[in-house]
Amino acid sequence: MTAPRMAPGPKGHWFWGSLRERRKESLHFLLRMHREYGPVAQWRMGPVNRVMSLVDPEHVRHVLVEQVGRYTKGLGAERLSPMLGNGLLTSDGDFWKRQRRLAQPAFHRERLVPLVQVMEEEGRRMLERWQARPDTSAPVDLAEEMARATVSIASRALFSTQVIGEANRVLPALTVAQQEVNGRVLSLLPLPLSIPSPGNLAFKRARATLDSVIFDIIARRRSGETTGQDLLAMLMEARDADTGESMTDAQLRDELMTLFIAGYETTANALSWTWTLLARHPEVEERARAEVAQVLGERVPGAEDVPRLRYLSQVLEESMRLHPPAWVLVRQAREDDVVDGIRIPADPRLVVAISPWVIHRQPELWPEPERFDPDRFSPERAAGRPRMAYLPFGAGQRLCIGTHFAMMEMVLILAQVLRRYRLRRVPGWTPVEEPLVALRPRGGVPMYLDPLPA
Template identity: 45%
Template structure:
């Protein structure tokens, strides 16, 4: 495949075109009715770089060359000082996901050892054991002819794995409270942003009270996790141990509970929501694509022969990993994100003004037909080594890229591969009659209705 250039070079940067929008509210009134559809039309009508008001000046960049520039080559010019991150900070504080500058760099250096390959491999047993227990519950539901919510199951499973593997804590008793709180916060955060309701949720309304209660509930769970670990201050080799025992090189101070709370909330949100969302979509896509499902089953039979997978099997589960990669191409959990433009810049031959914002979207770039022929088709073999090498690096970026690439990408990829392999060996979830999942663009891109399914056997 020959990469399509973003634009032909020119002497002076061009001014991007884009939707006109409302004189006061910009494009938000129209875009919020159908977020994904609006962005898709904008790319089709205005190309790789578009400009609009929402009501601030914003740009949409979708070409891999432009993404490389924003996320990697000139990354310091594109910061997280954007209203969307301010809203996230209300939930998780100033943790690794939302911080910037020297604060982020310090946190990243502190967390990095927990994600070394050897440590991640050691977490495989936690992942498989937890998944095998869910498999037994699925078998019971199959025998009873009872439906399950695959999305809900994936959320509970990945939350348990994050608790055990990264936090060294059993959070199963908290699963329902965490899930309910995240649902409220995710829905309201998306609604508030699209309605331009940026003030904190401090009003005495039922809507604001529900947000505050959900936030308190999450923080109560995290406070209990930290308190339990404070009682046994020892290095368990997990991420929370590293944060709790770390000392500032200059002052010798350790993280206080408020800072620890931000990091734990970050790991709970980023560490379980995204993987669970991808796995939920995978079950739907496998049902709709029986040839791909048969190839997956054939690989599992050949590599595993009926036994549970281990970390050593992950490199052999090539097609299993491709299924997940192709799922995240079509339905990337992080489907859109924004950065603030610090100074004027030129991206793909177009001018971006300092003080504006730039939106980038894996969902859109992953569907550019120049890099993904027949982009709506589910085809895991797009991720063969030959096809990957033929595409630009940023044609596919579900974990972002550059220095701010997701620190947990290797953890998530191994986790997703082991979960899919363990469950798909025994089960074929099938959506209940009358249910058609649609994408819900909240904080992540979830399938609607938590994916109700009937469990059938292989």
């Protein structure tokens, strides 16, 4: 038997490795690496850390499904945990398994049905806000609007309260916290939080604000001052099947913060990207609008309408193919592994990267990858495509717990807006991808809202 090989890749600068090229070329650097070095490519990021990126669906299956026990979330979780604690996204092993088992039932499709009303109401509120603008001819930042709507939906779904009602405190704190988390995730060597740098202090203040809001919500619920049939209630009632234990306040905080942040930002970004694509492809927009007219007419949408709005789902799927909000999944081998004769060492300085953004652009899997074509997701054309060719929600046991929640929410918002407005891009503006923790359009999405005749 031949010994496993090292993954191929550029030698790079003696100190920086490929860091400068990666920063300059952004995500296209990853595409180039795979074009030049094949399906497993490796490069250095600075003097110590290395990235090994995989794009072959079989290799992805190997890491995310078949050998999942050999991998942890590693560096990705380390950088996110100052904000998210030890919640579902960042935890590993038996603790993660137990928490996932406790939380899973709350996300079953049937349990989400009552949330359709919340989603619809928040969508309607957004439209009312648009209608009441003092200057209806001025462009609107769709990225901000989508974030407001998804924050409201996440907060009502999780704790039956309008956190946004505390807008003065919560939204700025979320923005600061996200900025700092983004900085930490991208930094080669983030400053330990114990060092009182301006960034660290701002982060801690923002986190303390969000913590106090969440702990207060938990305390009021425990004391019976508030009630609700929401995710908080389900998480509080959940009992471990083996030990009968329920979650402590600290665990509830970590899970709620995780669900809140994982839930709103990704969804807002997916919707923002979708608007940029629809504005560039009026024929797709018209077809989507026709479907809404046919399925809903002027009715208030219900849960049963979501699967009927099939083309809208396809539009969202294709939008997340081109711009997957979770543009990279990060893993670390806890024991040595081999994929396709290439060694993946258990080394904390090696990040195993699986990038949906790159995989979704492999021409063997997706002909004419840059073309926006929602029909790729028609049942006929989707049949036979490898499961791991499309990963906006990840795969395997760490698959996004909020997949149905997110699809429902996005279909409903899309339908409500399409029924009332045609969105037009501000001339001269083109979206630029900014791959932070989530892939977002840099500087927002300014658009004109043309009301449709009633």
